[in-house]
Amino acid sequence: MITVVRAGPLTTVQDQGRPSYAHLGVPRSGALDGRALRRANTLVGNPSDAAGLETTLMGCTLRFTRAARVAVTGAVAVVKLDKEPVSGVIEVPAGSVLEVGRATRGVRSYVAVRGGIDVEPVLGSRSTDTLSGLGPPKLADGAELDVAGPCEADLPDLVDDIVIADEVELGVWLGPRDDWFAGNELFENPYQVSPMSNRVGCRLTGEALRRVRRDELPPEGLVLGAVQVPADGQPLIFLADHPTTGGYPVIGVVDDVTPLAQARPGSTVRFRALH
Amino acid sequence: MRLRRAGASALLIECRDGDEVEAWRRLVTTRRDAGDLQVIDIVPGARTLLLDGVAPGTDALLAAWPPPSPATSAPAEGALVEVPTVFDGDDLADVAGLWRLSAEATIARLAATEFTVAFCGFAPGFAYMRGHGLTVPRLDAPRPRVPAGSVGLAGEYCGIYPTASPGGWRLVGRTSSSLFDVRREPPALLTPGTRVRLVAA
Numbered sequence: 001m002i003t004v005v006r007a008g009p010l011t012t013v014q015d016q017g018r019p020s021y022a023h024l025g026v027p028r029s030g031a032l033d034g035r036a037l038r039r040a041n042t043l044v045g046n047p048s049d050a051a052g053l054e055t056t057l058m059g060c061t062l063r064f065t066r067a068a069r070v071a072v073t074g075a076v077a078v079v080k081l082d083k084e085p086v087s088g089v090i091e092v093p094a095g096s097v098l099e100v101g102r103a104t105r106g107v108r109s110y111v112a113v114r115g116g117i118d119v120e121p122v123l124g125s126r127s128t129d130t131l132s133g134l135g136p137p138k139l140a141d142g143a144e145l146d147v148a149g150p151c152e153a154d155l156p157d158l159v160d161d162i163v164i165a166d167e168v169e170l171g172v173w174l175g176p177r178d179d180w181f182a183g184n185e186l187f188e189n190p191y192q193v194s195p196m197s198n199r200v201g202c203r204l205t206g207e208a209l210r211r212v213r214r215d216e217l218p219p220e221g222l223v224l225g226a227v228q229v230p231a232d233g234q235p236l237i238f239l240a241d242h243p244t245t246g247g248y249p250v251i252g253v254v255d256d257v258t259p260l261a262q263a264r265p266g267s268t269v270r271f272r273a274l275h
Numbered sequence: 276m277r278l279r280r281a282g283a284s285a286l287l288i289e290c291r292d293g294d295e296v297e298a299w300r301r302l303v304t305t306r307r308d309a310g311d312l313q314v315i316d317i318v319p320g321a322r323t324l325l326l327d328g329v330a331p332g333t334d335a336l337l338a339a340w341p342p343p344s345p346a347t348s349a350p351a352e353g354a355l356v357e358v359p360t361v362f363d364g365d366d367l368a369d370v371a372g373l374w375r376l377s378a379e380a381t382i383a384r385l386a387a388t389e390f391t392v393a394f395c396g397f398a399p400g401f402a403y404m405r406g407h408g409l410t411v412p413r414l415d416a417p418r419p420r421v422p423a424g425s426v427g428l429a430g431e432y433c434g435i436y437p438t439a440s441p442g443g444w445r446l447v448g449r450t451s452s453s454l455f456d457v458r459r460e461p462p463a464l465l466t467p468g469t470r471v472r473l474v475a476a
Contacts, residue, residue: 022316022327024455024463115442122457130397133438134457176279176287190340217401219396221318221325223285245396253282274283 006061007139013117015051018125022244029129030240032261036074039159040112043071043089050116050154051126059100068092069114075106106164106262118148130199131147131241167268168259177249182210186271196266199241202260208233219245225254278334288324293393294345300322302343309398319394343433359476364446390471400437400455417443424449443473
């Protein structure tokens with residue numbers, strides 16, 4: 001059992017999400033930085049689909065009733081066990097308190113516990129979906145979490161944590177609606193990550209993208225990483241909790257959204273064309 | 276039909292109209308179930324069908340198939356779901372006025388329509404249903420809270436709110452049917468292709 005001593009502003013249970021329900025309006029959800037959660041799971045001996053915790057900027061503090069093996073990945077943050085700094089694979093004795101500190105680089109830390117966080121799966125996933133409300137609620141101070149028993153499974157290879165940079169360069173496939181826009185402005189100007197960003201999407205501010213077509217786009221299916229451009233011309237890149245259909249044109253699709261999970265408000269985003 | 280790329284592993288099939296989308300949705304679903312096509316999500320839209328999670332070369336595969344013809348595909352293939360509906364929505368009189376019908380004739384028209392679920396979105400289990408053959412503009416300002424089970428109209432579609440939420444559809448009635456239940460498989464009552472009747476309750 002884990003008691004949440006300090007939940008932080010947005011700490012949620014996440015696994016690799018709930019794909020294949022998009023046609024029913026169910027977002028995919030899952031860890032925004034799926035690579036960091038997989039790494040944390042591997043470090044503690046979990047299969048890659050085990051559920052862990054995703055924190056946002058301010059970390060969280062957890063008290064462990066029983067001894068546990070824990071790993072913290074993702075954002076750069078000081079991790080303390082009973083007030084002493086620790087790193088790597090952490091053996092937590094029964095009764096100890098683990099504190100994941102404020103992110104000094106990046107945004108989101110991932111906490112994996114051997115066995116995985118055991119909440120009731122919803123449509124095959126333990127992820128909290130902040131858009132639709134499916135899955136467990138976000139953690140609150142005083143909440144209690146169960147840990148599942150360790151399971152024997154083929155372990156994924158240890159993946160590298162991404163390098164967290166102040167500038168993010170994203171590869172983009174143009175389309176499906178790039179012909180609604182003038183020229184190649186997306187690749188010519190840098191953008192800044194807006195503080196309005198969340199698990200649904202990363203909002204950018206910068207030079208407005210000019211449309212050559214003004215008509216309404218009938219709603220159509222959206223993919224992870226879609227760069228949607230609303231009427232004001234400021235792009236929004238859809239992340240894990242994105243809606244499954246939308247009515248604004250998508251100029252292109254980002255090949256890998258993982259760096260955006262760790263992009264702080266104000267960081268610079270540049271786009272590079274993929275062919 | 277035109278294919279558009281949506282990233283490295285997704286394709287958007289652009290169609291003439293909703294009937295062609297439905298014909299493609301059936302074809303692609305049949306081909307996937309037969310093992311001829313690898314795809315994770317098949318997501319219909321108003322004029323498009325998104326195939327998300329496809330293998331390289333799927334565009335060539337789709338182009339090699341004879342395109343489905345909406346005229347020859349059976350129109351009434353999906354399951355029929357009856358939704359008991361009380362037609363007492365706050366915007367019923369406005370809709371009747373827009374359609375130049377009496378309230379009774381408006382209800383009769385809706386109750387006589389066999390709807391088809393074109394696509395889902397907005398919220399889990401929210402289905403965009405086609406079939407009444409008229410259009411309705413959205414409200415100028417959305418209501419801050421529309422109760423769960425509200426039956427509304429917008430554009431060419433009819434929809435039922437699975438949960439309470441803000442919304443700009445014009446409300447014509449309500450139902451106590453459960454639209455979305457995660458303990459059910461499929462969790463949504465109204466899935467793409469389902470035929471629907473709003474039965475006066």
